[in-house]
Amino acid sequence: MRLKDFGLQSGINEVIVITKGEKLNTAPIGIIVEDENRIEAKARLYPSHTRENVEKGSFFIANIVRDPLIFAMSAFEDLGEEFFESLNPPIIKDALAFCEFEVRLKGLFADLRLLRGDIIRKEVRAINRGFNAVIEALVHATRFVKNQSPELEQKIRECYAIIEKCGGKREKQALEIIKEKTGIL
Amino acid sequence: MRLKDFGLQSGINEVIVITKGEKLNTAPIGIIVEDENRIEAKARLYPSHTRENVEKGSFFIANIVRDPLIFAMSAFEDLGEEFFESLNPPIIKDALAFCEFEVRLKGLFADLRLLRGDIIRKEVRAINRGFNAVIEALVHATRFVKNQSPELEQKIRECYAIIEKCGGKREKQALEIIKEKTGIL
Numbered sequence: 001m002r003l004k005d006f007g008l009q010s011g012i013n014e015v016i017v018i019t020k021g022e023k024l025n026t027a028p029i030g031i032i033v034e035d036e037n038r039i040e041a042k043a044r045l046y047p048s049h050t051r052e053n054v055e056k057g058s059f060f061i062a063n064i065v066r067d068p069l070i071f072a073m074s075a076f077e078d079l080g081e082e083f084f085e086s087l088n089p090p091i092i093k094d095a096l097a098f099c100e101f102e103v104r105l106k107g108l109f110a111d112l113r114l115l116r117g118d119i120i121r122k123e124v125r126a127i128n129r130g131f132n133a134v135i136e137a138l139v140h141a142t143r144f145v146k147n148q149s150p151e152l153e154q155k156i157r158e159c160y161a162i163i164e165k166c167g168g169k170r171e172k173q174a175l176e177i178i179k180e181k182t183g184i185l
Numbered sequence: 186m187r188l189k190d191f192g193l194q195s196g197i198n199e200v201i202v203i204t205k206g207e208k209l210n211t212a213p214i215g216i217i218v219e220d221e222n223r224i225e226a227k228a229r230l231y232p233s234h235t236r237e238n239v240e241k242g243s244f245f246i247a248n249i250v251r252d253p254l255i256f257a258m259s260a261f262e263d264l265g266e267e268f269f270e271s272l273n274p275p276i277i278k279d280a281l282a283f284c285e286f287e288v289r290l291k292g293l294f295a296d297l298r299l300l301r302g303d304i305i306r307k308e309v310r311a312i313n314r315g316f317n318a319v320i321e322a323l324v325h326a327t328r329f330v331k332n333q334s335p336e337l338e339q340k341i342r343e344c345y346a347i348i349e350k351c352g353g354k355r356e357k358q359a360l361e362i363i364k365e366k367t368g369i370l
Contacts, residue, residue, distance in 0.1 A: 006309065007308070007309035009310065009353050010353030011313050011315050011352045011356060012313065012315070012350070013311035014311060014313070014314060015312075031311070064309055066312065096310075097309045119309050122309050123308070124191065124192035124249055124281040124304050125194065125249075126192045126198035126200050126216070126249045127198070127199040127251065127256075127320055128194065128199070129199060129320060129324070130196050130197070132317035132320060132321065135317060136314065136317065166196055166197040167196050169195050171196060
């Protein structure tokens, strides 16, 4: 069993992590992989519901997802159960794979160790710059809602232009969510 | 047979197009899809070897590829035969799928009509912002080598920062190529 068996490669892997408190919590997290042939990884875990849940003993399950709308929604709020195709283990609809990790918190980081994983489905998908721009816009947008700055607004608007030009239907739905949440129209 | 069967979705799909003149020509092209359930698509085809080859009757075969190094190399020069796993039809190593199109040139655009296609392999891969930044850097870099401007240089440097932070091995190899070709170190 290696990280790369489930789509996690060297570098930072943007996934949706599901933890459980009173209800399921979903959050985009970057899983940092140094060696994709091993089972050890890391993640930054700032104070958050994800971190609180882990401190209280929750599982930590990464879903490998490529749906821009799922990324946009879970960046701002928890996905309801209707977005899952399985609740045990928690698997978001159309997720490609899931990985469960053991977590050891270390300051603002967490040491992760792969416990189990499974591939749900594989796919073929060409690169879409609009999709990429959704991911980039979300990085800026989640900062912007806490700390509005003209620099962030400018970066978000640059992403909008790429999403408008290159995105498909799902990317444009994601764009509407970003606009609503940031107020940058 | 539909475009989406081979990984082409609504929006602009960044693929590597292979045509043949005296030798194989490889170029990143954006395939514009309005309805992924149909077989018709479009592409901008500026004066280029790809266009010349089409005018002389070459086939037009898109490879769906997700290797950052292949994108970086084919943005600046043709891939040699050693980068292919098949020459007839031309399939780049590790390509996910290929599609052959009939092409009708219409001004700077081309009307495309899917003739045949095949899936070579499917995959599971988490999103990597470094990979996305390689694609974005290449868009700017191919403009920069023709028209050096401080604005483009700034955008390319922003991509570098993301590739350095989030990319894996292949993204960092792609970065070296972009640095070499642009002279932006």
